[in-house]
Amino acid sequence: MIIFVDAIDECDDKELMAEFIEIVADAYRGNRRLPLRVFFTSRVEEHLRKKLEAPAARSVIYHLALQDFDAANDIRKFFQHRFATIYEENHRLMRDVPWPWPSHTDLQALVEKASGSFIFAFTLINFVDDGADLPHQKLPIALAAHAGLDPLYTEVLSTAPRGEVLKRVIGTILLLESDLSVTSLGHLLQLNTAHILQALLGIQSILMIPGNDDEPVRLFHTSLRDFLMSKPRSGGFFINxxxxxxxxxxxxxxxxxxxxxxxxxxxxxxxxxxxxxxxxxxxxxxxxxxxxxxxxxxxxxxxxxxxxxxxxxxxxxxxxxxxxxxxxxxxxxxxxxxxxxxxxxxxxxxxxxxxxxxxxxxxxxxxxxxxxxxxxxxxxxxxxxxxxxx
Known part of the structure; x- marks a missing residue:
């Protein structure tokens, strides 16, 4: 049996996560014949690195550095599949766009921009296909963006209708202690549910907006929170x-x-x-x-x-x-x-x-x-x- 524990760096209780890793490592040192394996995934965080690379843990933990893995081919396949789907779903609007779309040159440029990051590839696809403009007109904007998520986040937020409601809603979503449904978020902020959804539709490529008002709005990736709460990175979009x-x-x-x-x-x-x-x-x-x-x-x-x-x-x-x-x-x-x-x-x-x-x-x-x-x-x-x- 394999137990997957994904994104442990996103857990708020750092001490608890460090203790959990230590407990797992101790269990395997005491009995190497345990009939299961634990698979952790995480970004490099100091409190986790100390436990995972401690001398006592090295004998039972195998490190797989994903930055050493070339994900270019996987990301290329992902792009090809998603762009083909976008092309098929918008065939009437894109009838004058030659196939293959994007061109091989543009596709390679996008793969290089992703630099092995699936969250970048995923966010870029959402940006192109968010419905705010024709996909083949959004693609050149994505191609012109610098590598990394920050420029992409900036582009999405720049094209969205700006207002106090959007800033208030997204700031609340980022800092809530626990998720609230769209309806309950409206009750807390004393805003109509329709106003909340209207404010968020312009940034749906970087937020998961549910199809049901009884479900919460969620981030696609915690990097958005990091971006918006760093003034040097987010500039005018900074959430204080x-x-x-x-x-x-x-x-x-x-x-x-x-x-x-x-x-x-x-x-x-x-x-x-x-x-x-x-x-x-x-x-x-x-x-x-x-x-x-x-x-x-x-x-x-x-x-x-x-x-x-x-x-x-x-x-x-x-x-x-x-x-x-x-x-x-x-x-x-x-x-x-x-x-x-x-x-x-x-x-x-x-x-x-x-x-x-x-x-x-x-x-x-x-x-x-x-x-x-x-x-x-x-x-x-x-x-x-x-x-x-x-």
Missing amino acids: PPARHLDILLDCLKLVGIPPDTDILFRGEASEYACINWCHHFDQWLILGNEPHNDYLTSYLTNFASESFDYWVNTLLVKGSLGDMLEMLDRILLMLKQLPSCSQGLLQTMEDIQEHVKVDVSGLRKTAVCYVDYASIYRFQLVDVSYAIL
């Missing part, structure tokens, strides 16, 4: 992580600042995301930006604490997230207290929220709590949830 985390924090607080009409907790993917993750975006804003200045934040937090606190706590209890939230609040307050520029109003509001959460956690440790959600006639034993957070 601290500013975007603050925007998402405010969006979360606005959403949960309005209590449910007939329920005792928040329901729905977007509302549950906001309940569980607003502190995460607060934390990241402070870590990356370190400037707790915003005219709306204290006001939104005060409204949230006065109008929706109990509903928020109920939601965290059902989701088993109250203990994690308390740890996050402790960390945020520690950072705020170390910042001389932090306003007293913001600090006091966060201290009040933390204190009320501590009271609720303390109460759960002492009593068995049970409630009935009459809206759905469903019973939750919160005492069971409380054990998970102690």
Whole structure:
């Protein structure tokens, strides 16, 4: 049996991935007759390289350097197949375009530009076939681009309709702690689903836009996130992580600042995301930006604490997230207290929220709590949830 673990460099928890590699290597050193093999794929990342190339691991790990593999023929076949499909599907529009298309010279130029990178080849094909213009008119633009994904990303973003909605939507997608469906993304941003889709259609060659609104928008490759979050690389398309985390924090607080009409907790993917993750975006804003200045934040937090606190706590209890939230609040307050520029109003509001959460956690440790959600006639034993957070 072969177990494939693909793209381990894209996992956020670096320590956990390094520990996982170490555990696998230790298992094989202890028993070389294990009836399975583990196949890792990854870009070269320092925390992974240290574990994979450690002396203790070398005896059981075989390294295959893909940069030494010539993928030119495979990429040429990929191009030939995809361009032939584009030609067939657009035969009425391309009736005057001679076959073979592209020419052998252009095809070779594209293969050389790809430099062995399938993600470049894949993105280039999507760019040519995105429907924004005739494929044979998009091809010369692709041929003129410099090698590498950055120029291609720049070209796609340059030809897309630019606006605040696009920047807000793509910035949110890049920084969400977990994926949201298109519908839920609209709820979080308080945008119509159609407006989100309209904003993204111009860049569908670099984003996976689902055919169903109940599914999330995803990146074709994490290199897009790296590109957009590096100002020297992306220039005017730069997504400022601290500013975007603050925007998402405010969006979360606005959403949960309005209590449910007939329920005792928040329901729905977007509302549950906001309940569980607003502190995460607060934390990241402070870590990356370190400037707790915003005219709306204290006001939104005060409204949230006065109008929706109990509903928020109920939601965290059902989701088993109250203990994690308390740890996050402790960390945020520690950072705020170390910042001389932090306003007293913001600090006091966060201290009040933390204190009320501590009271609720303390109460759960002492009593068995049970409630009935009459809206759905469903019973939750919160005492069971409380054990998970102690």
